[in-house]
Amino acid sequence: MKIFRRFLLLILIIILIAVFYNYPKLNILAGYSAKNTASSVFVANRTLVFTDSTDNNFSPVDLASDEINETQKTATASVYGLLTRKAVIRKGLGSVLTLEESDETASYLSPKRLESDNSTSFPYGSASQKDSVFTNIDYDKLQKTVASVFGKRKTRAVLVVYKDQIIAEKYTDGFNKDSKLLGWSMTKSILSTVYGILQHQNKINVQDKAPIDSWQNDARKNITIHNLLQMNSGLEWDENYDEISDATKMLFLERDMTKLQENKPLVGKPNETFNYSSGTSNLLSGILRKQFATHQEYLDFWYSDFIDKIGMNSMVLEADLSGNYVASSYSWATARDWAKFGLLYLHNGNWNGQQLFTKNWVDYVTTPTPTSKGTYGAQFWLNAEKQFKDVPKSMYFADGYQGQRVYILPEQDLVVVRFGLSWFEENLFLKGILESVVKP
Incomplete structure (x- = not known):
């Protein structure tokens, strides 16, 4: 016993x-x-x-x-x-x-939103588009290419827009054009765009030193907003989702997600040490908040001067307990609204005649970060070194966990959106789409 x-x-x-x-x-x-x-x-x-x-x-x-x-x-x-x-x-x-x-039960502020334009056709509104057929497109091949990433690839949505026209759209069972989809790290590209709009409005200069009081008495005072946007600050950060890391502690244990990266030491030199960091994106969200006189203005601006202005009315930006938008990870919108985001860049910041940011901003976000080997710009991913060998070098994209994508192909006048729950063979997928759009 x-x-x-x-x-x-x-x-x-x-x-x-x-x-x-x-x-x-x-x-x-x-x-x-x-x-x-x-x-x-x-x-x-x-x-x-x-x-x-x-x-x-x-x-x-x-x-x-x-x-x-x-x-x-x-x-x-x-x-x-x-x-x-x-x-x-x-x-x-x-x-x-x-x-x-x-x-x-804590009190909080909510962003003020604009109503969706349901009378204007896509892309400038949410009404059905005025269909047209392009003679240069191989629609059979296009549909086969789109279908190839469904099934075992766990794709939920694919949308292909050519010359502002939806030429392919497919959803898996349980999803449709009104389904909100989580962008994960594509939210970083949303964040970058807000900076571009503020820069165009002469309300910020991304080349300025980062306005972080706690950095002013050490070498971190030399870090610029530009360095942060390019993930090239030299700050320590562990972006690992398979174990307890800086990234997982920030997303699931922190009240104010803008602070964890701020408190990290330098482990490299600014502009010489590329290190992908979700903490940096949330730090940038906190810096944005400081640009406004009130918290309400910060919450509203993302929508009034960008998201709702281009008709992404389905989008929901999620915030931490302190009221900061979680710019690293949490934004939801329909596939069609994510496509509008890509079209804004395809049109170099011009939306239906109004300039939200300039072509210079597009050039800026697509300039490779030093030491990123041509793969990263300012919160966007690049193909500058032909990571996707059958896709033009000029292609760039918003990238999220498990293969959430908004691809922008300026030479082909194309935007391609994909959502799902697993990675997929991106080069082959994009190659098939490009081969479907035969030059006239």
């Missing part, structure tokens, strides 16, 4: 040790599941069953059990009852993970 009791005690000690060492991971795991569930159900209008069977069904997130409260618009996730996290919905700001019980 004593031996059996000792054995049980040993097992209990092993379990307690395992829980102790894995508790931080469980915190992030449950946080991911709760946050994603709340956004999927209450922002994207999906069901809990659908969310659990698709978006949250990968290891180790599938260890969490999710519940929602339709009345209070909350989602909770529990891992074996050892740890529970809650996410709440805030009007106009999407979902956010709570850190204290008081966060559930």
Whole structure:
């Protein structure tokens, strides 16, 4: 009997040790599941069953059990009852993970939005486009190319726009033109665009030193906004989503996501040390907030001078508990509205006759970051060194986790949008689309 009791005690000690060492991971795991569930159900209008069977069904997130409260618009996730996290919905700001019980009822500001233009046809409004047939397009080949990335590739949406006209559009079961889709890190390109608009309005100069008070007494005072936009500040950052890292701690444990990168030391030299960092994008969101006299103006500007102005009315930018837009990761919109974003760049910042930013800004975001080997610009990814060998070097794109993409191909007058839950063979996909658009 004593031996059996000792054995049980040993097992209990092993379990307690395992829980102790894995508790931080469980915190992030449950946080991911709760946050994603709340956004999927209450922002994207999906069901809990659908969310659990698709978006949250990968290891180790599938260890969490999710519940929602339709009345209070909350989602909770529990891992074996050892740890529970809650996410709440805030009007106009999407979902956010709570850190204290008081966060559930805390007051907050919401962005003011413009109404969707449902009378003007796509792309300048949300009404159906005026269809036309291009004689230079091989529509059969185009449809086959689009279909090739569905099925096992877990693609949810593909949209191809040529000369402002949708020439291909396909959705997987359960999705349609009105479905909101998470852009993940494509939000970084949204952030960059806000900087471009402020630059055009002479309200900011990205070549200025970053206005961070805590940096003024050390070498970090030499970091410019430009360095941050190019992910080339030299600051320490661990962008790893397979374990506890700077990125996961920021997204699932921080009240103010703009601060974690600010507090990191230099490990390289500004303009000489490319390091992809979601913390940098959120730091930039915090810098943007400082450009406005009030928090309300900061919240409104992204929509009034950009998102709603180009008819991306479906878009929802999610914010942290401190009211900062999570510019690294959290923005939702329909595939058609994401295509409008690409078209804004295709038209060099001109939207239906109004200049939101200049061609110089397009040149700026597509200039390769030093030491990035031609793959990165100012919060956009590039093909400057032919990463995609069958695609023009001039192609650039917004890039998000699991293959969320908005490709901009200026020479071909093309914008291509893809959403899904897994990576795919991008070069072959884009090659097929390009070969479908035969030059007249």
